[in-house]
Amino acid sequence: MTPSTLLRVSVAVAVLTIALKTMAWWVTGSVGMLSDALESFVNLAGAVFALAMVTIARRPADDEHPYGHHKAELFSSGFEGILIIGASVAILWAALSRLIHPQQLEQIGWGSALLVLSSVCNGVLAWYMLRAARVHHSAALEGDARHLFTDVWTSAGVLVGMGGALLTGWQWLDPVVAILVALNILREGGSMLWESSQGLMDEALPQEQLQRVQAVLDEHSTARNSAVRFDSLISRRAGSRNFVDLHMHVPAEWTLGRAAQLRTDVEAALMRVVPNLRATIEILPLGQATVFETVESLNEQETRGK
Known part of the structure; x- marks a missing residue:
């Protein structure tokens, strides 16, 4: 399934x-059941937003976004993180109120069966979504999958709490x-919020991957017996896309066609x-640096001199 199809299933x-x-x-x-239900509302909002962001991320590059729209998926992951934090605060508020004013639980059997089915x-x-996220390298799918796994653990905790209250009588x-x-x-x-912020930065x-x-x-x-040298390697991630920029230094006597063929390889x-x-690879003769590198080198020397 495509990420969009999976997210539609997630909404359902x-x-x-x-x-x-x-x-x-x-x-x-x-x-506990109430807290679990509240988190499911967060799941719904997160899945809808993730679907919207995946749709935007798949748009081709244009004049205003020459590198594409891939980072849109990171907004989805961050949004889900914010929703989860909001849900946790609501759950804490409800739980503290119930801790102060305990209430007898009823029909635990039916409630547990419904909770297990949803889990x-x-x-x-x-x-399935986590496997697909690794195949498609989708931050939105991974964020939604992790959120759903959190929901499963939440339900397991709720069942433990109700079971303990039933067995011990400690409400x-x-x-x-x-x-x-x-x-x-x-x-x-x-x-999730931290990871999405790092991707946006x-x-x-x-x-x-850098080692590869x-x-x-x-x-x-x-x-080529070190006749070719690579340096100035930098990299970044933008949603499902990866980017590297580097310089390839070749002998000055090489033809442009030969250097271009090596770059293609x-x-x-x-x-x-x-x-x-x-990958963006700039071809340079051996021993020559770009103006940017020269300026950066001079700035570093001035900094060390101070």
Whole structure:
């Protein structure tokens, strides 16, 4: 399935789980069930927003966005993080109120059955979406999948709280578990918000991918007895797309055609080891630097001199 199709399925599953969990809360009166139902509303809002952002991210580059719209997916991940944080605050408020004013739980069997059914739906979808996110390198899919997994753990915590309250008669266990669940999803929301912010700030490629890039460059340099040299390598990520920029220094006596063919070979090799990569390779004669590099070098020398 495409990311858009999966997110449409996520919207449908979110509506189903909201109905199931709201019914579970209605029949049991459990604040844990209420907290779980509130998070499902967040799932729905997140899935709808993710679908919109994935649609925008797939738009081709234009005059105003020459590098494309890939970063739109990162807005989706950050938005879901904010929604999760908001839901956790609402859950904490409800749980603290119930902790102060305990209430007897009712019809736990029916409520638990409805909660388990909704968790199975979320768990299966989250597992499939996470696999698809790795295939499509989609930040929006990964964010929605992680959110759904959080929802599954939330439901598991709620079941533990209700079961403990039923077995021990300690009604305070239900709101206490709800508080622990809220703190857990608060942590997850903060993590998602941080990761999306790093992507929007043009974070470098992961170290593993940079090592693959360097291995390709070393291979091409060694194959020509170091007659070719690569430097000034920088990288960044933008949603599902990866970018690297570097300089390729070749002997001055080489023809432009020969240098261009080598650049094509290097680009193809880099695209094989890093998915969704756009490589920009500038050709320079050996021993020559760009004006930017020269200015940067002078600035560094002045800084060290001070």
